[in-house]
Amino acid sequence: MATSVLSLCLGALGIIGTAVFVTSTGMVMWHSRGARIWSFRWQWRNWRLLQISAIATLFFMAMTASYGILDQPWAWLYLIIACKTGTWWLRCVINRRV
Numbered sequence: 001m002a003t004s005v006l007s008l009c010l011g012a013l014g015i016i017g018t019a020v021f022v023t024s025t026g027m028v029m030w031h032s033r034g035a036r037i038w039s040f041r042w043q044w045r046n047w048r049l050l051q052i053s054a055i056a057t058l059f060f061m062a063m064t065a066s067y068g069i070l071d072q073p074w075a076w077l078y079l080i081i082a083c084k085t086g087t088w089w090l091r092c093v094i095n096r097r098v
Contacts (some may be wrong), residue, residue: 003070010070014063014078021056025049046092053089057082 032045060082067075 007067007070007072010063010066011074014074017059017063021052021059024052028052046096050089050092053085053092057086057089060085 028045028048032041035041035045060078063078064075064082067078
């Protein structure tokens with residue numbers, strides 16, 4: 001398979017995947033917009049956001065590896081996004097009250 005065709009497919013997958021994660025985050029925030037702090041609904045929202053960010057981190061790391069194998073500069077962008085979502089997830093998990 002030609003690397004240009006693979007790069008095009010990865011580009012489409014990256015745009016679609018990023019749009020899915022942004023949309024799902026927006027939907028979670030919209031459905032829990034009136035939740036009081038420390039209520040069950042607020043904790044459920046945080047749990048869902050943690051799940052979305054963990055999956056997004058794995059997705060962006062996979063995109064980094066895919067573009068890294070192809071020697072594309074997009075790998076650096078996806079690496080930065082993966083590090084940002086990963087550190088946000090890690091910070092939320094560490095600061096989480098039990």
